[in-house]
Each structure stands twice: as structure tokens, then as C-alpha cells.
Amino acid sequence: MTPAPIAVALDAPDLETAAQWAALVTPHVSTVKVGLELYLRYGPDVIASVKGASGVQVFLDLKLHDIPNTVAGAARAVARLRPAILTVHAAGGPAMIRAAVESAPHTEIAAVTILTSLTEADLDRIGLAGPADAAVRRLAALSVEAGATALVCSPHEVSAVRAEVGEGIRLITPGVRPTGAATQDQARVATPEQALADGADLLVIGRPITGSPDPGAAAAAIAASLRRSV
Numbered sequence: 001m002t003p004a005p006i007a008v009a010l011d012a013p014d015l016e017t018a019a020q021w022a023a024l025v026t027p028h029v030s031t032v033k034v035g036l037e038l039y040l041r042y043g044p045d046v047i048a049s050v051k052g053a054s055g056v057q058v059f060l061d062l063k064l065h066d067i068p069n070t071v072a073g074a075a076r077a078v079a080r081l082r083p084a085i086l087t088v089h090a091a092g093g094p095a096m097i098r099a100a101v102e103s104a105p106h107t108e109i110a111a112v113t114i115l116t117s118l119t120e121a122d123l124d125r126i127g128l129a130g131p132a133d134a135a136v137r138r139l140a141a142l143s144v145e146a147g148a149t150a151l152v153c154s155p156h157e158v159s160a161v162r163a164e165v166g167e168g169i170r171l172i173t174p175g176v177r178p179t180g181a182a183t184q185d186q187a188r189v190a191t192p193e194q195a196l197a198d199g200a201d202l203l204v205i206g207r208p209i210t211g212s213p214d215p216g217a218a219a220a221a222i223a224a225s226l227r228r229s230v
């Protein structure tokens with residue numbers, strides 16, 4: 001069976017737990033995501049540990065956001081690990097995004113538009129002209145112009161972003177919660193089936209899978225429900 005288009009967020013406090021989660025979910029999903037918690041503690045070794053012997057794709061979510069020269073150096077430093085995907089913040093601007101794209105030619109650069117944890121009220125306070133979907137579309141368009149081939153947005157904006165950037169750009173949506181699951185610190189959420197129906201190519205799902213007593217079974221259940229919905 002083809003693995004489901006899900007990136008499981010391995011937000012674990014230690015490498016043993018992350019590697020165990022990865023081994024349990026990889027039969028069911030295409031991708032595992034290593035984020036700041038693991039990378040800042042263990043560094044580059046974490047990639048091989050979560051990959052194991054499987055062919056799972058590794059998504060390195062470092063959300064780089066700095067001046068172009070610094071991001072170029074950071075992207076170059078992790079490019080040798082050959083992650084399938086590396087995130088940068090779209091708000092770093094076009095020159096910064098382009099610096100990442102040029103420094104990691106074998107990695108897909110995904111620009112994070114507006115964090116899925118932010119509400120419209122948060123955006124107002126930050127001073128980002130809303131509504132959220134207008135800001136997301138604006139950041140999506142500038143990111144693609146700067147060479148990003150993937151974008152991260154919430155399921156709420158995914159159809160508007162697809163209309164803005166067309167086919168051929170990979171749309172990645174965190175903020176995904178199966179029906180009835182707690183939203184926790186996520187603000188702009190939808191179910192996995194809805195996110196996929198609205199045009200997402202890859203769903204980022206963490207705690208609804210890793211917080212389950214059986215992460216393998218939780219991943220398999222979401223994957224099966226996605227297969228039924230298409």
C-alpha cells in the first residue's frame with residue numbers, strides 16, 4: 001500500500017522516543033518531521049536515527065529566519081544531510097528565501113506563511129494586515145517568486161493558496177486534527193480529510209498520533225480514513 005501523505009511531527013524530548021515513534025509510523029506514512037526540539041538537542045545525528053533502515057522521507061523543520069547571508073550558511077550546513085524538505089519563514093523575505101533555495105539545491109525549501117497557532121487577533125497585535133488568508137496568500141506568492149517549491153499554511157487557507165500559486169507547488173498543512181481530537185495550541189485547524197479535499201499535498205500531524213498509546217495504530221487509522229475519503 002502507498003504510504004499516506006502524512007508527515008508525523010516527531011516532537012519528542014529524547015532520541016529513543018523519536019526513533020521508536022518513527023519505526024512505528026513509517027509503514028503507514030510517507031514522511032517524518034524533525035523539528036527544533038530534537039535537532040537542537042541532538043544535531044545532525046538525529047536524521048539517521050529517525051530514518052533507520054526505512055525509505056521514509058525526512059522533513060527538517062528548522063524554520064530558518066535571519067538575514068540572507070546567515071540563512072544561506074545555515075541551509076548549506078544542513079543541506080549535506082539531504083533532508084527532503086527544509087522550512088524557512090516566509091516573513092524573512094524574498095532574498096532570504098532565495099538564499100536558502102540556492103544553498104540547498106537538493107532539498108525542497110518550504111516557506112512557512114502564517115503559523116497555524118496564530119488567531120486573527122494575534123495577527124492584529126503583530127501588525128500583520130489581515131485577514132489571515134490575505135496575508136497567507138501574499139506570503140505564498142512572494143515565496144514562490146523567490147524560488148520556494150513548497151509552502152506551509154493552515155488547512156483554512158489551502159484552497160486560496162492553491163488558487164494563488166497553481167499546481168506544481170507542494171502545499172503542506174499542519175493544524176490537522178481528526179474529528180473530536182483536542183486542538184491544543186493550534187488555532188486554524190481542520191480534519192485530515194478536509195485538508196486533503198481542499199488541496200493539501202502533505203498533512204503534518206503530531207500529537208494526535210504521537211500522543212496516542214499506540215502511534216502506529218493511530219497513524220494507520222488516519223491513513224485508512226484518508227484512503228476512504230479520496
Ligand SMILES: O=C(O)c1cc(=O)[nH]c(=O)n1[C@@H]1O[C@H](COP(=O)(O)O)[C@@H](O)[C@H]1O
Nearest residue numbers: 009035061114115116152174204205206207
Ligand atoms: O512548519 C511546521 O511544520 C509548522 C508550521 C505551522 O504553522 N504550524 C505547525 O504546527 N507546524 C509544526 O507542525 C507540528 C504540529 O504538531 P501537532 O500540533 O502536534 O499536530 C509541530 O511540529 C509544529 O512545529
